[in-house]
Amino acid sequence: MVIYGIALLGICTLLGLFVGELLGSLFGIDANVGGIGIAMFLLMCCTSFFKGRFKIGDVSEKGITFWSMIYIPIVVAMAAKQNVVGAIDGGFMALLAGLLVVAVSFIFVPIISNFKRK
Amino acid sequence: MEILNEVLVSNNLITAFVFVGLIVYLSYFFSNHFTGGRFHGSAIAIILGLISAYMAGLFTEGQKGVADFAILSGVGILGGSMLRDFAIVATAYGANFNDLRSSGKAGVFSLLFGVILSFSFGALVAISFGYDDPRSITTIGAGTVTFVVGPITGSAIGAESEVIALSIAAGLVKSILVMTITPLVAGRIGLDNPKSAMVFGGLMGTNSGVAAGLAAVDPKLVPYGAMTATFYTAVGCLLVPSVLFFLISALY
Numbered sequence: 001m002v003i004y005g006i007a008l009l010g011i012c013t014l015l016g017l018f019v020g021e022l023l024g025s026l027f028g029i030d031a032n033v034g035g036i037g038i039a040m041f042l043l044m045c046c047t048s049f050f051k052g053r054f055k056i057g058d059v060s061e062k063g064i065t066f067w068s069m070i071y072i073p074i075v076v077a078m079a080a081k082q083n084v085v086g087a088i089d090g091g092f093m094a095l096l097a098g099l100l101v102v103a104v105s106f107i108f109v110p111i112i113s114n115f116k117r118k
Numbered sequence: 119m120e121i122l123n124e125v126l127v128s129n130n131l132i133t134a135f136v137f138v139g140l141i142v143y144l145s146y147f148f149s150n151h152f153t154g155g156r157f158h159g160s161a162i163a164i165i166l167g168l169i170s171a172y173m174a175g176l177f178t179e180g181q182k183g184v185a186d187f188a189i190l191s192g193v194g195i196l197g198g199s200m201l202r203d204f205a206i207v208a209t210a211y212g213a214n215f216n217d218l219r220s221s222g223k224a225g226v227f228s229l230l231f232g233v234i235l236s237f238s239f240g241a242l243v244a245i246s247f248g249y250d251d252p253r254s255i256t257t258i259g260a261g262t263v264t265f266v267v268g269p270i271t272g273s274a275i276g277a278e279s280e281v282i283a284l285s286i287a288a289g290l291v292k293s294i295l296v297m298t299i300t301p302l303v304a305g306r307i308g309l310d311n312p313k314s315a316m317v318f319g320g321l322m323g324t325n326s327g328v329a330a331g332l333a334a335v336d337p338k339l340v341p342y343g344a345m346t347a348t349f350y351t352a353v354g355c356l357l358v359p360s361v362l363f364f365l366i367s368a369l370y
Contacts, residue, residue: 106307
């Protein structure tokens with residue numbers, strides 16, 4: 001049943017977000033601490049467990065793969081609801097700060113990725 | 119016309135599917151016919167989304183892009199954090215455990231390093247623009263971490279609302295730049311494997327920027343980048359109003 005896949009995904013997501021909120025209140029900050037990461041981790045645990053003992057089933061699997069395939073359209077919708085005017089109206093300083101930080105961060109991606117190999 | 123309008127508004131989520139479907143179709147058409155597929159369709163779709171958000175913002179003077187039009191209010195649901203998070207988690211299905219484990223250290227390092235790096239450069243820009251009180255400098259630096267860390271820090275340490283607004287703007291600029299520039303520089307910075315995706319997520323941190331940037335490069339990399347980026351805002355909220363604020367205060 002396709003709903004089993006969606007429900008499993010839902011359980012992992014809700015549990016992850018719940019733990020993330022708990023961690024946030026533990027640290028006394030108003031933010032979700034890694035909820036999505038925890039949820040992804042749970043889903044990976046579940047699926048490797050299913051692969052080992054049970055079969056989650058092809059149809060149930062589609063409940064999960066549908067959402068991972070609809071991901072890009074969701075991101076496009078997310079882009080279309082950003083406050084782009086607010087970003088550009090923030091003035092020269094906001095633009096410069098954002099630009100500089102992004103440029104410097106990009107430079108460090110290959111540097112840190114290749115740290116260990118050398 | 120009025121009846122059509124009513125149908126579109128009361129079924130806003132379905133209207134949003136059609137709207138996004140059209141954008142994606144146009145983008146892939148453009149990608150295949152005008153760039154020979156070199157510029158990825160999803161990258162164009164994200165840029166088209168941002169442009170339409172900009173135009174909608176000018177027209178409606180709202181803050182939610184095209185979702186401020188009643189007809190397109192469903193885009194706000196489809197692109198909101200609930201479905202976005204759900205879909206990001208789903209991308210982890212099929213991600214490789216071993217890849218995650220072998221790049222774990224680099225990911226954690228990039229996370230701490232990324233927050234401090236973004237903060238330092240944001241603070242430097244604030245200082246060079248003549249800000250000299252530690253609260254304003256810290257808040258603007260926090261904004262360049264992400265647009266969530268900015269206002270959280272600002273209100274925690276008591277910055278002026280004008281400075282908080284600036285910090286949000288800086289964070290928005292960051293997130294939009296990450297969305298648009300990532301596909302252009304991905305090849306040059308070696309963003310083509312799980313490890314560099316985790317480092318990328320940890321350095322950039324903006325959830326929406328990382329999500330969209332990686333989607334336009336290679337959807338297979340999304341779970342790795344999202345895994346580190348999801349901790350970024352929290353690390354920022356922990357470090358900036360405490361350790362980094364004390365550091366800045368000590369310097370001034």
